[in-house]
Amino acid sequence: MATKMSSEMEKKMAEFRRPLTVGEVAERAGVAVSTLHFYEAEGLITSWRNSGNQRRYAREVLRRVAVIKVAQRTGIPLKEIREALATLPEKRTPTTADWKKLSARWRGQLTERIERLTRLRDQLDGCIGCGCLSVDSCPLRNPGDRLGREGAGARLLEVQ
Amino acid sequence: MATKMSSEMEKKMAEFRRPLTVGEVAERAGVAVSTLHFYEAEGLITSWRNSGNQRRYAREVLRRVAVIKVAQRTGIPLKEIREALATLPEKRTPTTADWKKLSARWRGQLTERIERLTRLRDQLDGCIGCGCLSVDSCPLRNPGDRLGREGAGARLLEVQ
């Protein structure tokens, strides 16, 4: 009984397993076909070819592309994304735990970015108050009260 | 008595008024000389030339460059920065109020960016919880519960 199923059901399962074409992946993932070509060339995703040299994708690629997009939105460059993705197992389909690791890693970076921007906004608030961005007294100009003798005003800001 | 001053004092005032060379501006502003050339070509800063065709800058340029850097850190492209700077009065040296307007404008954009990133982080948190980034159920994949019929999953995210 458990091994029996309707031919309808079989069809659906076959459909679910069917590999995807670039066009399908592009549409479902919301990216251009050329982007998928590009990601493949950059080693971010993989595919195999059918007899006519056309790309075929496992459904997993959809999640991968989604992850790439999310990571990008957090401001992470593709290079780093590729490195992070490289930590995923190649043999088996990545598990929940695998994806969790990536999420956690990026969450940290995202938090850092948010904090940096928030600090900047607070300082900008102060500067609205004082109307300044003054060369001598503005925290945006002179973080940590270094009075720019070394002429590193703006640069120090970037580092912080 | 009020009109008298030592020659030392006079020297200092003269020094303070003295226009700056590119090299000086570069060092004090913490940017490369080539960057200043570039900013000038882009209409972000201005200078005049001495008899030997070398650039000379008013001290005000230091504040301008600082403002540019701050704006950039909030993620605003040079194009927009140029437009914002163009609202400053050309005749007189910008006042506190003038700079305030810019700060306020950018503060808004900065806040928006922070909020966007924070939302993203919250969603990522959810996804760490569910370990997913699942095609069907993850808010990062399907914002606003649109189930991607239109295949606009990831793209919609960008817009939001």
Added chain:
DNA sequence: CCTTGACCTCAAGTTTACTTGAGGTTCTAC
């Protein structure tokens, strides 16, 4: 005076993340 460091211009190169185009092949549906 003369050297040396600071400047000058203009063109071209760099990085990131893709897109566009040309020229040609494959697939699908009628």
Added chain:
DNA sequence: GTAGAACCTCAAGTAAACTTGAGGTCAAGG
């Protein structure tokens, strides 16, 4: 079996924000 959509490769283009390089001028100190 044929039209038209979808696919292929490879080179080149794009945008942002600068940097680098070549070839030449200017200025300040000894």
